[in-house]
Amino acid sequence: MNVVESLAEVRLARASLSQPVGFVPTMGSLHEGHLSLVRQARHDCSSVVVSIYVNPTQFGPNEDFNNYPRDLQRDLALLRSEGVDLVWTPNDKLMYPTGYQTWVVVEDVTKSLEGVIRAGHFRGVATVVTKLFNAVQPHRAYFGQKDAQQAIVIGTMTRDLDFPIEIVVCPTIREPDGLAMSSRNVYLDPDERSAALVLSRGLSTAKAAFGAGARDAANLRNIVLDILSTEPLVNVQYVSCAHPDTLQELEGRVDRALLSLAVTIGKTRLIDNIVLG
Numbered sequence: 683m684n685v686v687e688s689l690a691e692v693r694l695a696r697a698s699l700s701q702p703v704g705f706v707p708t709m710g711s712l713h714e715g716h717l718s719l720v721r722q723a724r725h726d727c728s729s730v731v732v733s734i735y736v737n738p739t740q741f742g743p744n745e746d747f748n749n750y751p752r753d754l755q756r757d758l759a760l761l762r763s764e765g766v767d768l769v770w771t772p773n774d775k776l777m778y779p780t781g782y783q784t785w786v787v788v789e790d791v792t793k794s795l796e797g798v799i800r801a802g803h804f805r806g807v808a809t810v811v812t813k814l815f816n817a818v819q820p821h822r823a824y825f826g827q828k829d830a831q832q833a834i835v836i837g838t839m840t841r842d843l844d845f846p847i848e849i850v851v852c853p854t855i856r857e858p859d860g861l862a863m864s865s866r867n868v869y870l871d872p873d874e875r876s877a878a879l880v881l882s883r884g885l886s887t888a889k890a891a892f893g894a895g896a897r898d899a900a901n902l903r904n905i906v907l908d909i910l911s912t913e914p915l916v917n918v919q920y921v922s923c924a925h926p927d928t929l930q931e932l933e934g935r936v937d938r939a940l941l942s943l944a945v946t947i948g949k950t951r952l953i954d955n956i957v958l959g
Contacts, residue, residue, distance in 0.1 A: 683762045685769045692770045692817050699767055700728035705820030707811060710734040711751040711865035712760050715855040719824040720764045722852050731768045731818050732761055738774060740806030751865055770818065777813060786812045788835050788842070794929050795922055796831050796953070799944060807832055808839050815845055823847050828854040828862050830940055830955045834929060854954075856882065862954045869950040877915040877947055884909035884921075885956040888941055892958045899923040899932040902941060902958070910945065919944040919951075926957055 686692050696703070704723030708716050723730045734757055741747035754771065761769055785805050792804040815823070823840075825833045837849045855863045860882035861875075870878060884906035888896075891905055906921045924931050926940040942955035 683758075683766055683769060685758060685771065687771050687773065687776075689772070689776060689817060692768070692772075695768050696731065696818055699731070702727045702821035703729045703731060703819070705814075705818050705823045706730070706732045707814050707823065707825075708732060708734055708757075709736045709750065709865070710757050711753060711868075712757045713855075713863045713865065715826055715828065715863040717760060717764060718855050719826060719852055720761065720766060722850065723822065723824050724765060726822060726850070729767045730765070731770065731820065732766050733770045733772070733814055733818070735770075735772050735777065735810070735814075737777070737806055737810040739778070739809060740803050742800055742802065745800075746866070746869075751868055770814075777810065785809050786839065786843075788839050791831070791834050791838055791929050794831075794924065794931065795920065795942060796944070799919055804832075804835050808835060811836055812839070812843070815840075815847060820847055822850050824850045824852060826854060827851055827957070828864070828954065830942060830957075831929060834927070860886070862952075864952065866950055866952065870947065874915060874947045874950065877913045878952060880910050880913040880916055881943060881945065881952060881954045884943070885941060885954060889956050889958060897935045897937070899934060899936050899939065902936070902939070906941065906943060910943070915947050917946045919946065 684695050686695055704727030706719045706723055736750050738747055786808040787805050788808050797804055833851045840847055840849050859879055861878050887909055888902045888905040903921050903923050910916050910918050921943045923939050923941050926938055932939055938959035940955055941958055944953045
């Protein structure tokens, strides 16, 4: 496995890879969710590239950038065991050199949900992913369904900017008890970890109701909210029932929807979602 840091190195190494090339952008602190993307890329592609970069421009001023978990040697060992061909570990000076002033902004699909709570977040995401795409030049790029809005934003950006890249969105990977895997789960103490199970329980209850014929958007949101309200450690930021492509909030009867939520538990912010229909 080749591990490189500079832009010249990643371009040189990329040029020698067998095609097609699959790409998995990450911020490190890898878990089974990330590794599932790597395995899908390995299944689909002749070569696999992974980036590890904690991107400062997608964190707000009161978020956890400085405390975000980092363990590069552990991450590299995991990627080596998965047969990754190339790992790129750029730094801030490379990605945002002195005088940097160019940003990628995706409009409508960033204005709801996470875009309301985390001002500027998707500008940072779209910009860094554009830079990663330009450097790696993959044929396919892999993202997780857990970050559903991010996947929609990147898919929209890829189409709008005519990147010749297929965006592959892979299922959310969950712990055996249902909690969606996230690098931020390590922040939870035992009581908070137990409380976090109401997220998946609320979503799965609403999915079961949808399967039994419940189709009203407000009713589906309320099913989730009622279950979240049973856990005093959970503070709800939003519960959304939105169109799965446009992220426009739905009212009345729904046949397809992205049911998503964001909460805080103690100092930890968690998101989760499920696709209906």
